[in-house]
Amino acid sequence: MTVYNFSAGPAVLPKPVLEKVQAELLNYQSCGCSVLEMSHRSPEFEGILNKAEQDFRKILSIPSDYAVLFMQGGCSTQFSAVVYNLVVDLDKPVDYIVTGAWSKKAKEEAARLGLKVNATTKEALEFSKDPSFIYYCDNETVHGVEMPVDFVDKLPKNIPIVCDMSSNFMSRPFDVTKYSVIIGGAQKNIGPAGLTLVIVKKDLLGKFAQCPLKGPLMLDYKLMADQGSMYNTPPTFAIYVSGLCFEWVLAIGGIEKIAALNKAKSQVLYEGLQKYPSVFSFPVEEAYRSRMNVPFRILKDGKPNEELEKDFIKGAEKLGMICLAGHRSVGGIRASLYNALPIEAVEFLVQYAHSFALKQ
Ligand SMILES: Cc1ncc(COP(=O)(O)O)c(C=O)c1O
Structure with missing residues (x-):
């Protein structure tokens, strides 16, 4: 049975990538050892890291005045890293556009560090007079809220913009130059x-040393940039596999192609479910519906019904469609449609949803 993995992360990886990992696992390019065993200072690994950075830059057209950092600690660690690297005056506020669970957590981390935090919404967009930065999350993984790609144009031009792209990184083209810092965990897309x-504008490097809050050295973007992400032992295997994913994106036609596929996949799902408005409902208003994480509820007599949702998930699992449960904080169903998920998976899900709806 083919298994289709709708997990929100860690998530599905491209099959050709996994096959390459398998083929090279014991003996990487005839060097006699596995990437898992390799020194991060070896010429082989340096080659892997450099190629990964080059390909990532190529995919997202990242200009040379931006540094690309390969870091650790997940995007949660970046919630404080952005503060240490951008704030030099603790009296200045920081502004957060809260659109869901992850931007809320980021905002709470800044408050925990003692910053004056101003929270606003995507509708109000009420900013402080002179904040150290404005922060938003491009795609809220739990709530399925994705900002339109031109959302950034609505923000003030002269303030550093920080964006969490964990769950829609590399899913569509965007203009890097409109941002100061972009952060994201690799394990989704x-x-x-x-x-x-981390993608960071080079002229911002160096503020870490001026920040009155003394963060861990490991979070200093300048140090990481100066050391080519090799200040300490980097996550070698994750970098290697991500590098293969970058090669895969380029091989299938680059970011435009990926974006077209992602749009097609999400359209198939939204349109397929919309045919049964008395059975499936979407919690997110249309303009902000995510192409990456599609949450929906299953209704009985017009109300979300957890029993039916359990049945739906169980039935899907039997057919090989896994990880469709919504995040534990919101319930319901969530289908994550990241880059590596084939369109057949979405078509299969829609076909299943169709037969499920007809039984209600
Ligand atoms: C949008 C978003 N931001 C941040 C995080 C936190 O990332 P990590 O688990 O890598 O710390 C997640 C994780 O799911 C996420 O989806």
């Missing part, structure tokens, strides 16, 4: 868990 990607 890029590669395996253990690697955290």
Whole structure:
């Protein structure tokens, strides 16, 4: 049975990538050992890291005045890293656009560090007079809220913009130059868990040393940039597999192609479920519905029904469609449609949803 993995992360990886990992696992390019065993200072690993960075830059058209950092600690660690690296005056506020669970957590971390935090919404967009930065999450993984790609244009131009792209990184083209810092865990749309990607405008490097809060050295973007992400032992295997994922994206046609596939997949799902408005409902208003994480509820007599949702998930599992349960904080169903999920998986899910709806 083919298994289709709708997990929100760690998530499905491209099959050709897994096959390559398998083929190279014991003896990487005839060097006699596995990437798992390799020194991060070896020429082989340096080659892997450099190629991964080059390909990532190529996919997202990252200009040379931006550094790409391969870090650890997940995106949760970046919630404090952005503070240490951008704040030099604790009296200045920091502004957070709260759109769901992850931007809320990021905001709470800044408050925990003692910052003056101003929270606003995507509708109000009420900003402080002179904040150290404005922060938002491009795609809320739990709530399925994705910002339109031009959302960034609604924000003030002269304030550093920080964006969490954990769950829609590399899913569509966007203009890197509109941001100061972009952060994201790899384990959703890029590669395996253990690697955290940071894109940072080089002219911002160095503020870590001026921040009155003394963060761990490991979170200093300048140090990481100066050391080529090799200040300490990087997550070598996760970088290697992510590098293969970058090669895969380029081989299938790059970011435009990936974006077209992602749009097609989410359209198939939303349109397929919309045919049964008395059975399936979407919690998110249409303009902000995510292409990556599609949450929906199953209704009985017009109300979400947990029993029916359990049946739906169980029935899907029997057919090989796994990890469809919504996040434990919100319940319902959530289908994550990351880059590596084939469109056949979505078509199969829609076909199943169709037969499920007809039985209600
Ligand atoms: C949008 C978003 N931001 C941040 C995080 C936290 O990332 P990590 O688990 O890598 O710390 C997640 C994790 O699911 C996420 O989806």
